[in-house]
Amino acid sequence: MKKNIILLLIGVFAISNAQVKKWDNPKSNVLITIPQWEVNDIVFHTKNRIQNPFDKNVFALVNANRDSQKVPLFFNGNNTWVLRYSSASEGIKNFTITGDLKELSGKKGTISILKNTKKDRHGGITTSKENPQHFFYQDGKHYSNLAFECDWLFALDYGQKELSKTNQLLETIRQNGFSQIVMNLYTYDVSWPKDPLLAQHPEHEYGGSEKMFPFLGSNSKPDFSSLNVAFFDHFDKVIASMHDKELVSHLMIYVWNKKVAWPEMNSPEDNRYYDYVIKHYQAFPNMIWDVSKEALHYGRATNEYISERIARTKKLDGYQRLISVHDYGFCRNHPDEVDFISTQNWRHTLYQHMIDARTDFPNKPIFNIEHGGYEEAPYKVFPGAYTNAESCLRRNYMCFFAGAYSTYYWQGTSWNAIIHNPFEQAEGVYKPRFDYFSHMRKLYDTFNIENFKPSPNNNGSGYNLSNEKEGIIMLFMPKENFTIMFDGLINKDFSSANATQQWFNTYTGEFSEERKYEKIKDNFWPWQPWRGEADTILIIRNLKSKKK
Template sequence: MKSKLTLLSITIFCCQLLTAQIQKWQNPKSYSTVKIEQWQVADLVFKTKKEVKDPFSKNSFAIVTDKKITQKIPMFYNGDKQWVFRYSSAVIGKKTFVIESDIKELNHKKGKILVSKNQKENRHGGVVLNKENPQHLFYQDGSHYFNLAFECDWLFALDYNQKEITKTKHLLSLVEKHKFNQIVMNVYSYDVKWPKDKRLLDYPEHEYGSREDIFPFLGSNSNPDFSALNIDFFNHFDKVISEMHNKEIVSHLMIYVWNKLVNWPDMQSKADNMYYDYVIKRYQAFPNIIWDVSKEALHYERATKDYISERIERTRKLDAFNRLVSVHDYGFCRNHKDEVDFISMQNWQHTLYQNMLKARKDFPNKPIFNIEHGGYEESPYVTFPGAYDNAEACLRRNYMCLFAGGYTTYYWQGTSWNAVIHNPFEQPDNFIKPKFDYFTHMRTLFDTVNFENCEPIEKYNGAGYNLTNKKDGIVLVYAPKENNWVGAAKAVKDNFNYQNATQQWFNTITGEFSKEEKYIIRGVALEFWASRPWKNEADAILIVRNLTPKEK
């Protein structure tokens, strides 16, 4: 068989992400049709006979065509004379591709791809915008994407240099189990610049800062060689993103971070552009990708506004899949709203709810996502306490974001930064455990009330926070545990007929729903105040359902 090889050997790998396994087809003489499912990711790997000088600077594209769409998808170099055309599709049917390349051995090569209908029950495609409902996020199949994020900056470092990604899989299984569906993460971080908890010295297995063996370029962070990229780093990172896709967890991928002691190349240098372009080329085919140019993009005087704008433009030019783009900097998003797909906020103020609500009013055509609200739940290590570390206070701040009509992010100090406890529930009894279950309950609630149809109406707040779903006939009122009573009557009477309405309460700590009872407005005043359960025990949410919208 080897004697019959053409100048270009073709090996086709299809990343069977349903089972996180790689299946291999090899046809060195002809182009077999590659068969994949909708939103599955396939790697078509072309190996040249000769080494290519300065391979990261070469341009190679696969031009994919079906009856309606043409995509120009950049290929990437993967070492050992391998060039990868990575592909996925939201559209089923037959595709053809032809390669356009600076490399003579690759140029004009052709192939076929057949995309069949998705068979994975909980797979819905990439995250997109919806012109009919512009302040919410959706999947490509039209279902709502309830953006509930989990920060883990050092996820890339777990299991590095290991054949199996056992720790990564364990942590991701917890994220999946507790119904988080996004991880806010860095491509690479080196270390934190603030003091570390001395207790980490007793548990070095949880410390991932200052790892000199991990670096996206050649060399190390302390002694970098910016002449080329470290293929081993990205092969490992592939495993992480693939496993996240397998578990339907979105990667909110921050390509840069300025405050984690990374020795980056100079802005707009050849090395800088090589790195940035490579990340976009290599990961755009994954449906579970959202781009973020940089964490805290303009906070540390490393980057300029013009530089961030150029990076966004660069992303959109290279990304043939049109993944969403934002910047982890509210000032930039506010002043460059037409450049980003959604507004990223970082707000620690006590008036978080009012600030989120104002942002929603200021940007009526953009989703609002608070990536950092200053609530960093306590862990065995004081990694970075922020403004709040009490678990219930942090939970309340997440609800404030949601009841203002935005999306939110959860931080646990034991996973968010350099200290990563991948198996927190298997630690000693004296270790503080995270309250992941609080967010499982949160998702359970919001999956039942169609958050994408809910609107915060400030005039109905009273002593709590209001969300009104006019389309589905639901009113919610959030009440802090110190609150005596809250009411939904004004929102109900203004917008609905309520003859068949019911009410019940939801406990944000335990996830318990009270018994559903008939909703009755009593008294001579328009307001009905419902006595609330769990006073001083837990924040609670009053839910009025089965309301019929009034005819206009």
């Protein structure tokens, strides 16, 4: 019996490659054991060369009790086909391969899913019917989406064996409280003028490179007849590293204004590319789909095309990851096609526009992907509307206090210029204020943010976010705001007799001591630390409802 077990294990071995484990050509009587929400590649080989392999439709029908799932395999070059698999549920899963390849059709396997033991891993991102304007993990924990834009992340370390720069930047992003990266799968170069100073630092320039392209050839001389497996192999490592660090990929599959040579829309080449992306990355629990950055700008795509891409995704994605489109007009006119509302709003009246969006779509999370705040960097990459670090921070809080989610941009990482180690630059070189967002994360982690709702009628001259269930109010006060002029921030249905007050400094992350709540007298707070020094948040706790 021991001999038989040894023979069974000869045909299969698990190896770690950038956190994606691989099971090579497993026999049907081998039990593949993987933890919940871990991504594994089950690799199959064909003896004969297949014509047009990227166009073949091969699926694994995965069954467990009465549940079934249809997961596509993808071609990975050299006569290999990959079943990339992860599971949100524990237990025994049996799969059978079916589809266009006779050589693989009928192959079977068994997968045992063990309970997740990674403390900070909670599964894929989803929504809730009970609390529809917030994101949640599959295990029910609230997902506090604080995003970081990095369009050219795929380009760091391209062609290198190790992801040293990528991992350093990702770890810096993670340590400063961000939970998501808004990113392009591929982009070529910016269309606006570049800062001459950037030319003196080629180590930070990633735009215009001809060595990276998802198709054959290059962006300047594209060959759309097939796909570049090496490009996707590298991107696999990037997404796997993000998954290991529990960073979500908000993946924009297209971008129209970055000089990319795309195949004609709806052509076989276009469909091949799009389908391959969905097949390749759907098993990653840290994946959120976005059809295109600024989808209906620049005169390329149409509403019908975007709708077809969404329907195409949902048909092919066996995991039903969340999907949206970086275009508020499309989301507004097609709310039933997207899982959350994406918006881009630079207006000075940002808070009110986010309130309006939340009111108009009470059953969808609101995500402002771009609010015009692009913090300054050593190079002027794309200034946008706001570059001061504190102004950019405030615009994120304006979204936060409107009950929406937001994205941070730094000009040193968001586009073609990437400074992967900003805090190791020479003295005198501008360093970004990522720490401001680690403080925002502290606020997220201290309170059950999913239970708070904006209360514009009780704003005063600040922004009111109230949790009636737990009796807590948070009031954001810009540093220029001396007082709120009236004591109307507490809803008349609540008693403040036993309430306490505390202040939070958004610049330093400090909480003041907690004291008994004192009402405003003569338009002044009896006690307000950091007045005029920083944007602060007043936190009032222990409010009691007067309702019986």
